[in-house]
Amino acid sequence: MKEKAVVQMVDVRKSYGSQEVLKGVNLSIIEGKTTVIVGGSGQGKSQIIKHILGLIRPDSGSVIVYGRDISNISKKELKKIRTNFGVLFQNAALFDSMTVFDNVALPLRERTKMSEHEIKKIVSEKLVMMDVEGTNEKYPAQLSGGMRKRVGLARALVLDPKIIFFDEPTTGLDVKKSNEIYRVFSKTQKDLGYTAVIVSHDVPKIFNLADYVALLYNGVVQGRGPSGENQLSDSPMTPEEFQLSDNPIIKEFVETTMGPLYLSEMEV
Ligand SMILES: Nc1ncnc2c1ncn2[C@@H]1O[C@H](COP(=O)(O)OP(=O)(O)O)[C@@H](O)[C@H]1O
Ligand SMILES: [Mg+2]
Numbered sequence: 001m002k003e004k005a006v007v008q009m010v011d012v013r014k015s016y017g018s019q020e021v022l023k024g025v026n027l028s029i030i031e032g033k034t035t036v037i038v039g040g041s042g043q044g045k046s047q048i049i050k051h052i053l054g055l056i057r058p059d060s061g062s063v064i065v066y067g068r069d070i071s072n073i074s075k076k077e078l079k080k081i082r083t084n085f086g087v088l089f090q091n092a093a094l095f096d097s098m099t100v101f102d103n104v105a106l107p108l109r110e111r112t113k114m115s116e117h118e119i120k121k122i123v124s125e126k127l128v129m130m131d132v133e134g135t136n137e138k139y140p141a142q143l144s145g146g147m148r149k150r151v152g153l154a155r156a157l158v159l160d161p162k163i164i165f166f167d168e169p170t171t172g173l174d175v176k177k178s179n180e181i182y183r184v185f186s187k188t189q190k191d192l193g194y195t196a197v198i199v200s201h202d203v204p205k206i207f208n209l210a211d212y213v214a215l216l217y218n219g220v221v222q223g224r225g226p227s228g229e230n231q232l233s234d235s236p237m238t239p240e241e242f243q244l245s246d247n248p249i250i251k252e253f254v255e256t257t258m259g260p261l262y263l264s265e266m267e268v
Helices: 045-053 075-082 100-111 116-129 145-157 175-192 239-243 248-267
Strands: 005-016 019-030 034-038 060-065 085-088 163-167 195-199 212-217
Touching: 005 045, 019 034, 019 045, 019 195, 019 212, 034 045, 045 060, 045 085, 045 163, 045 195, 085 145, 100 116, 100 145, 116 145, 145 175, 175 195, 212 239, 212 248, 239 248
Parallel strands: 034 195, 034 212, 085 163, 163 195
Antiparallel strands: 005 019, 005 060
């Protein structure tokens, strides 16, 4: 089956005052796959996610979601498109005054007309899936950091979104807990088949999960070739292609974050 881009950013530019953050971003998100966005702090990774969610509009260029350019559509249409999205931000953003059950049930109560009976069934399913069953009546403050992230993920999944965005989902967790979270991602993605977009610093670990990798540097997604700094809009790179890229900026990133050891392992 031919791969389908569910999101395409085409030459997206965004400035704040005199600071040009995005300088012509091209990025395709492929259906049913995991795309990982990497890059230094402040490069604009979260800006990319916010553009796709329609929280920010580009100064120029297009953000195409399921074939619709969302850069200048009405609020109502945007709202409809957003029903496809699930989001898990850095701090999991649970409501402290609500129980785990109520936190996960919230999107169902706000966005659907389901009965409490149906809600209970779905919430329980998702909590089991995330391996946090039995926490229904607990408050977020009573949970460990890893459990909070799992509950956040359960909430992100509760409306069965087609695309899920994770912006630095393991921030604040130790290595073991981060690995557990990535295992949960990997498993749920296989089970549910959603499209995932993950912003992460956890290189090289995250490469095991990634189908595609995009390095944001100097306001653009870096392309694979030696002088093609700007990626073509329909040209996502696999982790293997990324690691073997001739682009000097990608080479440098691979060497500093993954080290020569990893490269030599690849060559064996
Ligand atoms: N509302 C805003 N006003 C001014 N500058 C902003 C705003 N939002 C983001 N920026 C700037 O955009 C740049 C990229 O931010 P961000 O996407 O959060 O980076 P990253 O997620 O890669 O760490 C930063 O330099 C930040 O200061
Ligand atoms: Mg960020």
